[in-house]
Amino acid sequence: MQQRVGSFSSLEEGKEPIVRIINQPNRAFPxxxxxxxxxxxxxxxxxxxxxxxxxxxxxxxxxxxxxQSRFQPCAQEPKNLESWIRPPSKLLHHMNDxxxxxxxxxxxxxxxYPFKRSPKIAFMFLTRGPLPMAPLxxxxxxxxxxxxxxxxxxxxxxxPDFSPSSVFYGRQIPSQVAxxxxxxxxxxxxxxxxxxxxxxxxxxxxxxSEACIPLQNFSIVYRYISRSRFSxxxxxxxxxxxxxxxxxxxxxxxxxxTNWRKGSQWFEINRKLAVDIVQDSVYYPKFEQFCRPxxxxxxxxxxxxxxxxxxxxxxxxxxxxxDWSRGGAHPATFGKSDITEMFFKKIFEGKPCLYNNQPTxxxxxxxxxxxxxxxxxxLQHSSKFFGF
Numbered sequence: 300m301q302q303r304v305g306s307f308s309s310l311e312e313g314k315e316p317i318v319r320i321i322n323q324p325n326r327a328f329p330x331x332x333x334x335x336x337x338x339x340x341x342x343x344x345x346x347x348x349x350x351x352x353x354x355x356x357x358x359x360x361x362x363x364x365x366x367q368s369r370f371q372p373c374a375q376e377p378k379n380l381e382s383w384i385r386p387p388s389k390l391l392h393h394m395n396d397x398x399x400x401x402x403x404x405x406x407x408x409x410x411x412y413p414f415k416r417s418p419k420i421a422f423m424f425l426t427r428g429p430l431p432m433a434p435l436x437x438x439x440x441x442x443x444x445x446x447x448x449x450x451x452x453x454x455x456x457x458x459p460d461f462s463p464s465s466v467f468y469g470r471q472i473p474s475q476v477a478x479x480x481x482x483x484x485x486x487x488x489x490x491x492x493x494x495x496x497x498x499x500x501x502x503x504x505x506x507x508s509e510a511c512i513p514l515q516n517f518s519i520v521y522r523y524i525s526r527s528r529f530s531x532x533x534x535x536x537x538x539x540x541x542x543x544x545x546x547x548x549x550x551x552x553x554x555x556x557t558n559w560r561k562g563s564q565w566f567e568i569n570r571k572l573a574v575d576i577v578q579d580s581v582y583y584p585k586f587e588q589f590c591r592p593x594x595x596x597x598x599x600x601x602x603x604x605x606x607x608x609x610x611x612x613x614x615x616x617x618x619x620x621x622d623w624s625r626g627g628a629h630p631a632t633f634g635k636s637d638i639t640e641m642f643f644k645k646i647f648e649g650k651p652c653l654y655n656n657q658p659t660x661x662x663x664x665x666x667x668x669x670x671x672x673x674x675x676x677x678l679q680h681s682s683k684f685f686g687f
Contacts, residue, residue, distance in 0.1 A: 380414060386498035390450065390472050396490065403493035404578040418502035420524060421495035423450045425477070425487055426509040428457040431671035433467055435512055435678055438687055440466050443517045450495050452477070452487050480595040482587045484564075488597070492573045505567045510632070510668035511619065512677060514646065516687040520664050528655050529614035530569050533562030534602040545594035550585040554603060562602035565619040565667070575608055576601060614653070620646050620663040632668045638676035643684050 394402065424430060430451070440447060449470040451459070461468040472494045477487035488506060495501050503524050513520065536559070537543065546559045568576075582604045590596040605613060622631040633642070652662035669677070681687055 384414065384499050386448075386500065390470060390494060392473060394473075396486065396493075399493045400489065400577050403496040404574055406574055407499075416500060417445050418525065419446055419448050419498070419500045420521060421448050421450060421498070421501040421504045423488075423491040423495060423504060423506050424452070424509065424511075425491065425506060426451060426453045428453055428509075429459075430467060430509050431674060432509065432512055432669065432677075433461070433465070435674065435681060437466055438678070438681055439513045439517055439685075441687075443521070446517075446521055448495065448498055448501055450491050452491050480592045480597065482590075482596050482600075484597045485586075485600050488564075488601075489577055493577045496570070496573055496577060502570050503567060504570075504573050505618070505665075506565050507619075507665060508565070508667055510670070511565070511665050512667070512669050513664065513687075514620070514643070514666050514685060515661075515664050516685060519661075519686070523654075523661070523664060524567060524618075526655075527614070530567060530572050530605075530612055531614045531616060531618045532566035532568060532602060532605060533617050534560045534606040534610075534613050534615050535562060537561045545590070545599065547589040547594070550589050553581055553585050554607070558603060558607050559599070560602040560606045561598050562615075563617040563619065563621070564597045565617055565621075565665070566601065567618050568605075569612070572605060572609060572612060575605070579604060582607075616652060616662070618662075618664045620649075620666040621668070630668055632670050633673060634670040635672040635676055638673050638680070640680075640684070 392399075422436075430436070440449075449466055451467060451471050452474045453459070453471065454476060455474050459467070459471055472490065474487065474490065475483065477484045491506070492504055495504055505524075515523075535542070536557075542561050543556060543559055545561075546554075546556050548556070582600070586596050586600045586603075590599055622633075625631045646663060646666060648660065649662065651658050651660050653659070654661070677684075
C-alpha cells in the first residue's frame, strides 16, 4: 500500500512517473528528423531556383537552335515572284494524273503579266521509243533556246540515251502505255499538255510524233504561230461512216450528233485551250465510255469538245502535212528515195489555205511520216529544203 500511495502522491505533487522519464529520448528523435527534412527541403528549393536560372540563361538558346532547324523548310517557301514563275527544274515527278491535271489547271486571273515574259512554244513529242529524227530537230532548235521547250512522252519501259548536250536530254515526262485509237492515247496527250502547262512561259503547244519533221526554220514557225489569232486543230462535220457514223447517241445530251466533229490528231493550240483540255470532266467520261473502235477517240474527242466550247478560236485545220492518198488506216511513210526537191515543192505549193482569215500559200509547218532511212538526206539538204 505504501508504494501505491507514494506513486499516487508523486502525481499529485507534479512529479512525472518513472515511465514518462523512460520515454523521453523517443520524443527527441522525431524532432531531429524533422529538422533534417526541413534542411533537405531548403536545399531542394535553392537547387530548383539555381536550375531554373541556369536553364533560362544557359540552355534555352540551344533549344531554340533545334526548333529553328526543324522548321528550316519554311524558309524555302516562295518569297518573291521569281520563285512562283520559275519552271520545274526536272520534268520527272511523282504526281498521278489527277494531281497533275489539277495542278496544271491553275490559271492567273489577271491577264497582264507583272514581269518580262518571253512566250515559248512547247514542242510535245508523243512517241513509242526513240526519236530517229532528233538530229534534224537539233538543227531546227539551235540558237533559239529562249523561245521553246520540249516534252517527250514514250513507253514507260523506254530508257532514252540522249547525251547531256542534246536538247532532248532530261525532257522525258512520267508516262503510261498509250494504245492507238483508245482513250489512253488522249490521256498521253493530256499528260503532255499538263506537264507543259507547269511552265508559265509556254503559250503555244504543238503535238508531234517521232516521225514528224519541221518544214520551215524556227523563226518562221515561231512568227507564224505567235501571230495567229486561231489555234490549228481540224474540226469537221463529216457526214459519212467515218464521221457521223461513229457517233453514239448515248453521248447526249453533252454531245449531240450535230456537235460531232472529226479532225487530225496532230494539233497546235494556245494556252487557254490547253487548260480547257486538261481540266475537262464533262466530255471526257462520254468519250471514254462510248467512243471505242471503230470510233477512234483521238480523231474526235478534242475536235468535238473544242468546237462546242470555243469554236471561234479554231482555224479548223492542222499545221502538220500528211499524205492519205495511198489509202488504209495509216498515212503514207516516206523513206530515203522520197527525199527530193520535187517532193517538198509539192508540199509547199499545195492547195492554199486561210491564215487570220486571209489566203496564204504557207499552210504547213510540219510533216509526217518519215522513216529513219530518210534522216541522212534530210540533214544533208535541210538548208535547201527548210532554210536551216
